[in-house]
Amino acid sequence: MDTEALRLFVLAAEKLNISAAGRDLGLAPAVSSARLAKLETTLGADLLHRSTRKVSLSLEGAEFLPFAREIIAQEEAALAALGKGEAEASGTLRFTAPSTFAQLYIAPILPKFVERHPGVTLDLRLSDTPYDLIEGSFDLALRNMALESSSLKGRKLADDTRILCASPEYLERSGTPLHPDDLTSHRLLAFKDSAARTLAGPYGDTGLFDPAEGQGQMIMDDGLSQKIATLNGAGISINSIWSVHNELTDGSLIHVLPGWRLKQQTALWLVYPKANVLSSKVRVFMDFLLEEVRKSEAWRRF
Structure with a gap:
């Protein structure tokens, strides 16, 4: 399967704009449209609804999107194993976290992450009502609970007393x-x-x-x-x-x-879908959060 066409589809789904997605990949609008059309023909499904004013995901496109992201991540992991991966993390990273925690501990350190990794676009969904990782096609999430789903993997950030x-x-x-x-x-x-x-x-x-x-x-x-x-x-x-x-x-x-x-204490976990191979963008963001958030005195007092 044409992984570059998959990258184009993922970007178009995130931006809801085929031309803008193509520009990010150095493609002319006509080339972008033709490449997506060829991908849809190969798959036998319309991934995007197009009109003169907007682009939206079709039902098939929404179902295919997490698999497209996974194929791209698999390719990145394979190239990295051969020493041929990208030197710098890049792409859009979808992350969700409780809004209160994000305001106190994540938002203040985001400028430092963006400065370190200018190729990564952060798409953040911050709410005290948790999103579903799989249905929302999230790459990473912060959860203040024990891992309750066998479909998730994670790394512990800190105890949540x-x-x-x-x-x-x-x-x-x-x-x-x-x-x-x-x-x-x-x-x-x-x-x-x-x-x-x-x-x-x-x-x-x-x-x-x-x-x-x-x-x-x-x-x-x-x-x-x-x-x-x-x-x-x-x-x-x-x-x-x-x-x-x-x-x-x-x-x-x-x-x-x-x-x-x-009595029922929980912990703060950085979790991701179990089926996912960690892409470089997810790995560097996770390592960044573990390093920076743990610096707070909140974990060492009271």
Whole structure:
């Protein structure tokens, strides 16, 4: 199969513009159109819908796109094994991560990555509601959970320890709980749902963080908004240490029940589809994140 035509198709699918994709590969518009048409004839499927104003992926094109990316990655890996691969990582890398983590730890270091690897275009999807890697054709994702799918592989970035926090003003007004049983008299902020969370104590004992049993509920699906509400005295919330490290340091948030932590701890993983051969662009971005993010004091304090 013509891998250069596959590269053209992948670029056209990402840019939704055949001429722009061709320019990236040094091809004239007419040559680009002809090459894609030949690929579609070879496959016996229309990969792209074309009109005078726009280009869009067909259903067959959307299904074929991850396989096209995989074929290209396989070729890159084979050439690299022979010492004939590209010296510099290049191409579009689709990456997804929780928005709160991305704002604090990823967005600030992106200029450094772009400077190191100018040939890589980062296509980022940042949301606290996770995207499906396979359906979304993502190359890499950050997940704060254990690997739950056999179709994924990954590298651990750091532990994701979660603790209870509140503002000094809230605790002064409402009192400081000394045991999880005291939480029933407090306002508890819930993340995404109001399900009870089990807390692990210092001596093997357990307690509950149960918003339904607290004095009023507030449920949010955005981690940054929950932290802001907590900072402004809305109540007690569960937060990852990486999310509230700066506030714990400057005293604008207080670690509540410091001997207790969320029992079901998770970890931050950089994951990718198991079937994928790691292309150079994915490998360098993963190595970059592991190196830069781990420099934070958040992993060494509290």
